Amino acid sequence: xxxxxxxxxxxxxxxxxxxxxxxxxxxxxxxxxxxxxxxxxxxxxxxxxxxxxxxxxxxxxxxxxxxxxxxxxxxxxxxxxxxxxxxxxxxxxxxxxxxxxxxxxxxxxxxxxxxxxxxxxxxxxxxxxxxxxxxxxxxxxxxxxxxxxxxxxxxxxxxxxxxxxxxxxxxxxxxxxxxxxxxxxxxxxxxxxxxxxxxxxxxxxxxxxxxxxxxxxxxxxxxxxxxxxxxxxxxxxxxxxxxxxxxxxxxxxxxxxxxxxxxxxxxxxxxxxxxxxxxxxxxxxxxxxxxxxxxxxxxxxxxxxxxxxxxxxxxxxxxxxxxxxxxxxxxxxxxxxxxxxxxxxxxxxxxxxxxxxxxxxxxxxxxxxxxxxxxxxxxxxxxxxxxxxxxxxxxxxxxxxxxxxxxxxxxxxxxxxxxxxxxxxxxxxxxxxxxxxxxxxxxxxxxxxxxxxxxxxxxxxxxxxxxxxxxxxxxxxxxxxxxxxxxxx
Amino acid sequence: xxxxxxxxxxxxxxxxxxxxxxxxxxxxxxxxxxxxxxxxxxxxxxxxxxxxxxxxxxxxxxxxxxxxxxxxxxxxxxxxxxxxxxxxxxxxxxxxxxxxxxxxxxxxxxxxxxxxxxxxxxxxxxxxxxxxxxxxxxxxxxxxxxxxxxxxxxxxxxxxxxxxxxxxxxxxxxxxxxxxxxxxxxxxxxxxxxxxxxxxxxxxxxxxxxxxxxxxxxxxxxxxxxxxxxxxxxxxxxxxxxxxxxxxxxxxxxxxxxxxxxxxxxxxxxxxxxxxxxxxxxxxxxxxxxxxxxxxxxxxxxxxxxxxxxxxxxxxxxxxxxxxxxxxxxxxxxxxxxxxxxxxxxxxxxxxxxxxxxxxxxxxxxxxxxxxxxxxxxxxxxxxxxxxxxxxxxxxxxxxxxxxxxxxxxxxxxxxxxx
Ligand SMILES: Cc1cc2nc3c(=O)[nH]c(=O)nc-3n(C[C@H](O)[C@H](O)[C@H](O)COP(=O)(O)OP(=O)(O)OC[C@H]3O[C@@H](n4cnc5c(N)ncnc54)[C@H](O)[C@@H]3O)c2cc1C
Ligand SMILES: Cc1cc2nc3c(=O)[nH]c(=O)nc-3n(C[C@H](O)[C@H](O)[C@H](O)COP(=O)(O)OP(=O)(O)OC[C@H]3O[C@@H](n4cnc5c(N)ncnc54)[C@H](O)[C@@H]3O)c2cc1C
Numbered sequence: 001x002x003x004x005x006x007x008x009x010x011x012x013x014x015x016x017x018x019x020x021x022x023x024x025x026x027x028x029x030x031x032x033x034x035x036x037x038x039x040x041x042x043x044x045x046x047x048x049x050x051x052x053x054x055x056x057x058x059x060x061x062x063x064x065x066x067x068x069x070x071x072x073x074x075x076x077x078x079x080x081x082x083x084x085x086x087x088x089x090x091x092x093x094x095x096x097x098x099x100x101x102x103x104x105x106x107x108x109x110x111x112x113x114x115x116x117x118x119x120x121x122x123x124x125x126x127x128x129x130x131x132x133x134x135x136x137x138x139x140x141x142x143x144x145x146x147x148x149x150x151x152x153x154x155x156x157x158x159x160x161x162x163x164x165x166x167x168x169x170x171x172x173x174x175x176x177x178x179x180x181x182x183x184x185x186x187x188x189x190x191x192x193x194x195x196x197x198x199x200x201x202x203x204x205x206x207x208x209x210x211x212x213x214x215x216x217x218x219x220x221x222x223x224x225x226x227x228x229x230x231x232x233x234x235x236x237x238x239x240x241x242x243x244x245x246x247x248x249x250x251x252x253x254x255x256x257x258x259x260x261x262x263x264x265x266x267x268x269x270x271x272x273x274x275x276x277x278x279x280x281x282x283x284x285x286x287x288x289x290x291x292x293x294x295x296x297x298x299x300x301x302x303x304x305x306x307x308x309x310x311x312x313x314x315x316x317x318x319x320x321x322x323x324x325x326x327x328x329x330x331x332x333x334x335x336x337x338x339x340x341x342x343x344x345x346x347x348x349x350x351x352x353x354x355x356x357x358x359x360x361x362x363x364x365x366x367x368x369x370x371x372x373x374x375x376x377x378x379x380x381x382x383x384x385x386x387x388x389x390x391x392x393x394x395x396x397x398x399x400x401x402x403x404x405x406x407x408x409x410x411x412x413x414x415x416x417x418x419x420x421x422x423x424x425x426x427x428x429x430x431x432x433x434x435x436x437x438x439x440x441x442x443x444x445x446x447x448x449x450x451x452x453x454x455x456x457x458x459x460x461x462x463x464x465x466x467x468x469x470x471x472x473x474x475x476x477x478x479x480x481x482x483x484x485x486x487x488x489x
Numbered sequence: 490x491x492x493x494x495x496x497x498x499x500x501x502x503x504x505x506x507x508x509x510x511x512x513x514x515x516x517x518x519x520x521x522x523x524x525x526x527x528x529x530x531x532x533x534x535x536x537x538x539x540x541x542x543x544x545x546x547x548x549x550x551x552x553x554x555x556x557x558x559x560x561x562x563x564x565x566x567x568x569x570x571x572x573x574x575x576x577x578x579x580x581x582x583x584x585x586x587x588x589x590x591x592x593x594x595x596x597x598x599x600x601x602x603x604x605x606x607x608x609x610x611x612x613x614x615x616x617x618x619x620x621x622x623x624x625x626x627x628x629x630x631x632x633x634x635x636x637x638x639x640x641x642x643x644x645x646x647x648x649x650x651x652x653x654x655x656x657x658x659x660x661x662x663x664x665x666x667x668x669x670x671x672x673x674x675x676x677x678x679x680x681x682x683x684x685x686x687x688x689x690x691x692x693x694x695x696x697x698x699x700x701x702x703x704x705x706x707x708x709x710x711x712x713x714x715x716x717x718x719x720x721x722x723x724x725x726x727x728x729x730x731x732x733x734x735x736x737x738x739x740x741x742x743x744x745x746x747x748x749x750x751x752x753x754x755x756x757x758x759x760x761x762x763x764x765x766x767x768x769x770x771x772x773x774x775x776x777x778x779x780x781x782x783x784x785x786x787x788x789x790x791x792x793x794x795x796x797x798x799x800x801x802x803x804x805x806x807x808x809x810x811x812x813x814x815x816x817x818x819x820x821x822x823x824x825x826x827x828x829x830x831x832x833x834x835x836x837x838x839x840x841x842x843x844x845x846x847x848x849x850x851x852x853x854x855x856x857x858x859x860x861x862x863x864x865x866x867x868x869x870x871x872x873x874x875x876x877x878x879x880x881x882x883x884x885x886x887x888x889x890x891x892x893x894x895x896x897x898x899x900x901x902x903x904x905x906x907x908x
Contacts, residue, residue, distance in 0.1 A: 110735050111815045133739060155684045162572075162681060168688060169659045178890060185887040191651060191840040192813035194872035196700065197658045198888045200691025201895065204684055209891075224741040248570060250593055250712040290743050292765035349680050353570050381682040382571075418683040425685055436685055441674055444898070445687050451894040463686075 004456065006092055008070035010049050016070075017052055017094075020062045027051040036095045039082040040142075043398075044427055048075070048089035053097045057175070057183065057213045063096060064211070065181035068453075073460040076211045078119060078147030083345055084426030086154060086206060090460050096211065098149050104128050105214070112219045113172060113189050118149025118212050122156075125217065134219035137164045140422070141330045152212050155204035157422030159255045159329070162380035164220075166422065168203040173216035176202060178209070179453035189216055206424055207459040209452045223254070223288035227298045228316040230325050231283045231305050232276030236260055236375070239281040240356040242308035243379045246285065247352070249304055251297060254288040256380030262339065263332040263374045263387070270335030273328030276312035283310075283379070284329055286322075332376045333387060340372070340389035342398070344405050350417035352382040361411055362386055369404045371397070383421035384412070410435065425463045433465055493563050496577050500673065500704050503556050507702075508671030510554070512902040515547040518698040519557045520579060520640030526873045526881050527644055527697045529553075529906020535877075541854040542877045547904070556702055558639050564588060565705055572681055573662065575707040578639030585638060595713040598656045600648035600746065600794060639703040645695025646811070646874065649746035649758070649794075651837045660709045661690040666701035669900025679707045692895065697881070699906045700899040714760030717745070718770050719785040719793060722755040722777065727823060730755055733777055734816060734838050742773055748797055749819075749835035756793060800834055801843050808853070808876025810844040810860070810883070812869055825863045829856070848876050857883065 006013070017026050027033060028050040038045040054060045067074045073093030080087050089095050102119035109132035114125050122143040125136040139158035140146060146156070151167045152174065164170075173187035187199030202209055233239040239258050246256065259267070259282050264275045275282055285305075287297050305313055316322035336343050350358045359375060362384075366373040374387040386408055390401040409419050409432050419425065419432045433442045446464050450456065507516065517528050525534055530553040531544040547553070558579030565575040569592040576585055582599075589595050642664070647656040654660075663677035666689075676689025693703055722733050730753045737747055737757060746758040757773070759766055767784075774782050785793050801809065814822060816839030826833055832845045846856065857878060864871050864884025871883040896903070 108817075109739055110817055112738055133741060155688070157682065157684070165655060165659055166682065166684070168691070169655050176891070178894075180890070182890045184889070184891050186891060188813065188887070189815050190813040191656065191837055192647065192811070194645070194695060194811060194813060194870050195882065195886075196696040196892070196895075197645070197691040197694045198891055198895075200658050200688055200694065202891070203691075204688050221739065221741040221743075223743070244570060247572075250715075252712055290741065290761070290765070290769055292769045293743070293761045296762045296765050349678075349682050351568070351571050351573075351680055353568070378682070382680060383682050417680055418678045418685050420684045421682040422684050429685070433686065436678070437675070440672070441676070442686075444668075444672070444674060447898045448687060448895060451898045452891075 004071060004460070006070050006072045008072065013070065013072060013094075014050060016066055017050065017063070020059055020066070021052050021054070025053040025055070027053070036077065036080070036089060036097065039080040039085060039087045041083050041085045041426070041428055044085040044088040046089050046091055048091070048093055048095045051095040051097050053100055055100055057177065060096065060211055060213055061177045061181045061183055064177055064179055067094070067457045068179055068181065068455055071455045071457060073457045075459055076149070076153070076207045078150030079121070079142075079145050081142045081146045082150065082154065082426055083347065083423045084420070084428040086424050086426035086459075086462060087150075088427055093457070093460070098147065098211070101213070102147075107132065107219070108189070109134060111189055113216050114219055115189075115214060115216050116148055118147060118152070118215060120148050122146055122148055122151055125219075129219045130222075133222055135222045136170065136217055137220050138167045138170055141333075148215055148217065149212050152203050152215060153205065153207045154424035155422070157378070157383065159257060159378060161378065161383070161422075162256065163252050163254050168200055170218045171199060171203050171215060172218055174199050174202060174212045175214035176209070177211045177213055179458045183213075187216070191218070204424075206426065206463050208449050208463060210458060225289065225291045225294040226254075226322060227287040227294050227301070228322045228325055229285050229301065229305065230275075230314045230316075231285075231308070231310040232279030232312040233281045233283060233309055234279070234311060236281045236359050237356045238309040239283045240359070240379065242283055242305065242310065243355070244353065245304050245308060246301070247380070249300065251287070251300060251304075253285050253301075253380065255284065255286040256378070257284040257329055258282070258375070258377055258379040259284075259329065259332055260375040262372065263336065263376045266335035266339050266374065267328040267332045269338045271327050271331045273324055275328075276314070279311060284325060329376070332374075333385070336374050336387050336389060340391070342390050342392040344388040344390075344401055345423075346384070346386040346388060346405055346408055347420050347423040348384050348409055348412040348417060349421040350382045350384065350412050350415045352379070354415045354417070355379060355382060355384075358384070358411060358415055362408055365404060365407050365411070369400055371401050371404050373404070378421070381421070382417065427462055430463055431465045433463065492565060493577070496561050496563060499561055500667070503702060504667050504671045504673050506554065506556070506671070507667060507669065507904070510904075512904070513548040514551055515553045515904040515906070516556055516702075517553050517906065518639065518643070518702050519555055520637030520643070521581065521635030523636050524640065524644055524874055526875050526878055529697065529699060538877050539850060539854065542850070542879055544879055545907075558637055561704070566679075569594060572710050573679055573707055574710055575663070575679060575705055576638050577705050578637060578642075578703045580638050581634060582636045582638055582641050583634050589710055590713070593713050594710045596660060596708060597650045597654040597711045598647045598660060600650050600798065601713070601717065638706060642693055642703055642706055643696055643698050644874070647837070649748050649836060651840070652747060653743070653745050654711065658691050658694045661694060661706060662709055663707035664690045664693050665704040665706075666693065667704060668701045669902060669905050673704070674701070677707070681709050697906070699896065701905070714745070716761065716763040716766060717790065718759045718766040719790045720757040720759070720770055720773060721783045721785055721793065722757065723781045724753065724755070727753050727820070729780060731816065731819065733780060736777055737773070738816075738838055740776070742769070747838040749839065750797060751800060751832060751834050756797060758794075797834070801845075804845065804847075805875075806848055807845050808848045808878070809874045810871045811874050812842040812844060812864065812871040812884075814839060814842050814869065816840075818867070818869075821867055822869070825867060829859055829863065831860070844871070850877070853877060
């Protein structure tokens with residue numbers, strides 16, 4: 001027991017929870033809890049005391065008041081696809097599973113917003129809005145399964161962030177239960193607000209400031225036209241140079257992505273996409289907008305690609321070909337499972353112009369450590385996703401892989417980048433926070449957290465370096481990846 | 490473009506002020522000083538005001554101390570290839586716009602026609618004649634030229650460009666600031682994508698200096714569109730206006746800006762390749778053919794947007810209030826305003842109302858009270874941006890417990906203003 005331990009026994013806690021929830025929405029049997037022990041970063045696992053499944057905001061507020069009063073740690077959970085250990089439970093705490101609060105409360109085609117409960121799956125919003133020609137722009141490649149609440153907590157990204165921004169740019173309002181149990185409304189349905197941007201401050205707070213229970217997101221009209229090009233390059237550097245040329249030309253593509261040869265090999269094996277032979281890297285560029293503007297911009301893009309060192313170019317002639325290009329790209333992560341028994345997904349950012357240099361340095365680190373690294377990344381915004389390939393059965397290989405991963409993160413910090421572009425800090429990266437922000441600013445952030453939650457019950461052990469760490473275990477594919485439902489990106 | 494020694498000395502000095510002063514000593518930040526209404530404490534300019542319009546004093550014996558960012562100017566780092574720019578807080582916004590413009594980039598939340606002053610600034614820099622359009626109000630020009638980056642962030646005001654790419658909140662990446670205890674801190678990162686730590690840069694947007702003195706800020710910037718075309722729709726009634734805007738919003742027309750003017754006509758701006766614009770504009774026009782529509786280009790286009798900007802900013806003796814809104818609620822608000830004899834325009838496709846009336850000191854307090862009541866009834870919030878007032882927030886207030894808890898850490902003694 002630590003100083004922060006709950007001041008209530010498990011039995012008493014369950015009794016009190018029964019005053020809030022009907023029995024079928026409190027899970028406390030071993031078998032019931034197994035599914036909640038871990039998230040998308042399977043190296044961390046921990047069994048919670050219980051899981052509660054709220055359907056109403058008031059149930060959440062009552063639970064948080066209870067947790068605050070008796071110092072019971074809790075973890076909000078959407079779909080549990082976090083890749084940074086964000087919803088790993090606390091041994092002395094409970095999980096608040098939000099997946100059944102999954103109603104789309106309103107789609108307003110005039111104001112172009114949707115109001116949804118936190119457990120709504122990202123892609124469901126787009127499906128509900130499609131009828132009006134609208135869509136929800138942030139598209140993490142887990143979008144078929146991850147929830148909007150989890151997206152909000154982690155400020156999730158996707159392939160279209162340079163032009164369209166991340167989750168925080170599309171969340172206009174949120175009803176939030178603070179760790180004290182107070183219910184507040186931040187922002188609203190308008191694109192404008194007065195006073196400090198409180199909803200902006202809440203988004204990305206990784207569950208540390210409380211639970212989002214109702215979320216208002218912006219919807220955009222679906223672009224009338226797309227133009228998707230895939231080009232092969234003799235090296236990562238030459239693909240990177242092409243990105244620099246495209247960006248310098250004044251074009252603002254919806255997406256600019258790069259895959260290296262290992263990821264291409266994996267994608268080919270997994271989904272059968274063919275890439276230009278001998279290419280060491282491919283660049284995917286997608287233009288979107290009105291028919292007229294895309295018609296003109298595609299000529300400009302073609303000239304830029306012709307002037308680059310591209311060895312081959314494929315232009316998607318129709319929606320199917322476009323989908324195929326994206327399928328290859330989005331499957332790349334889980335596909336590396338076909339060329340390596342285990343892998344770690346990294347997520348870090350460098351200034352775009354440093355991409356070439358950083359990739360070379362990563363390659364060097366990979367050679368030195370004897371651990372292979374595949375690279376897939378959002379080149380447009382400098383968001384790298386090195387995939388660190390290893391075999392967990394080989395002694396110490398996980399440890400070496402983790403060491404390499406840490407060196408890559410440090411490298412990104414040294415180059416003026418960030419330790420995460422979209423997957424969040426969670427448990428995985430909390431020890432790097434002081435390197436990124438300095439001790440004093442990290443301590444300041446901790447003070448902010450304490451002001452919201454003096455007992456540190458909300459997602460205890462996340463984001464700040466001194467949290468208690470659950471046990472490590474060997475890695476493998478996320479269950480969703482093995483089923484081919486989702487891929488990491 | 491390195492860190493500037495004299496600026497850094499200023500920053501350290503202010504930090505010392507905040508650190509050394511007693512807890513009762515309050516402070517306020519003045520940027521260009523164009524929005525005195527947004528200052529938190531009573532300042533010398535308030536002295537002639539009727540008592541009910543005066544701002545609070547924290548400690549009558551200790552006047553608030555001013556931190557003026559006038560000399561905290563300069564571009565710290567501009568990396569066009571990264572789409573990022575870092576500037577000291579006292580830098581005039583017009584200067585930042587001019588520097589970006591020279592590289593074909595811009596801050597998309599601002600109207601590119603925001604005042605011909607940016608063009609003027611350009612020309613003044615290169616020694617050419619100013620203002621060939623001859624249509625911008627000189628008073629507004631002066632105030633717009635003094636507007637600082639810190640003031641822009643702290644006021645959180647967007648221009649018509651908000652609609653397409655997002656607002657200031659969507660383009661701020663990093664801030665350096667001095668907190669209420671005198672610590673120099675940083676939030677965010679100088680890269681276009683980052684998900685680590687709390688999003689303090691966003692909190693500073695609209696903070697009116699209450700969470701800290703912004704020292705410098707980094708923004709994401711975008712390539713500037715090659716050209717613009719404006720469509721001016723003139724419906725007969727507000728009902729027609731709403732129909733036009735609704736149609737515009739629900740089609741994949743990639744519009745830059747939609748503004749509803751005081752006469753209920755609608756300015757619609759498209760951007761992109763000149764060759765594509767005309768065709769695109771015609772398609773929109775044909776879809777809304779039952780409404781009179783004219784196409785504006787060149788000087789006419791500038792004029793239309795300048796006049797719109799003038800309406801909002803060009804009346805120094807008026808009171809200006811910003812009310813976040815949604816298109817559906819325009820009728821309700823319009824009705825309420827009719828009774829109060831207040832003029833209005835609606836920006837960003839009805840997402841914001843700008844309310845305006847001529848300031849008459851004797852009537853001001855009563856008017857504000859009535860308006861406050863109306864906004865409360867409509868569950869709307871407002872912020873006085875210009876004009877004398879005791880409190881610049883009006884109407885409903887949400888999120889208070891969240892605000893208070895943040896405030897207790899950023900400014901534990903409440904020296905940077907409480908309102
Ligand atoms: C195969 C795969 C592919 C992926 N691809 C991407 C990608 O392209 N881009 C990207 O950004 N991420 C990606 N991810 C990571 C993950 O999907 C995102 O982080 C997503 O936002 C998590 O959503 P979730 O519903 O699973 O949240 P969870 O994993 O359940 O929770 C994530 C965090 O949010 C907190 N939380 C959940 N709901 C709430 C709430 N309502 N209020 C407050 N806090 C809450 C949790 O406590 C936890 O800290 C991928 C993951 C996988 C497994
Ligand atoms: C498209 C567009 C067009 C605009 N056009 C005009 C125009 O034509 N004319 C016009 O007058 N305004 C215009 N504005 C509004 C103007 O940019 C803002 O109101 C801005 O706040 C004024 O800046 P200032 O330096 O004068 O601020 P001030 O009036 O000095 O201060 C405003 C508020 O910001 C706080 N503040 C200032 N600097 C800092 C800092 N460094 N740190 C913390 N807090 C600070 C102050 O305490 C105060 O609360 C426009 C804005 C946009 C986006």
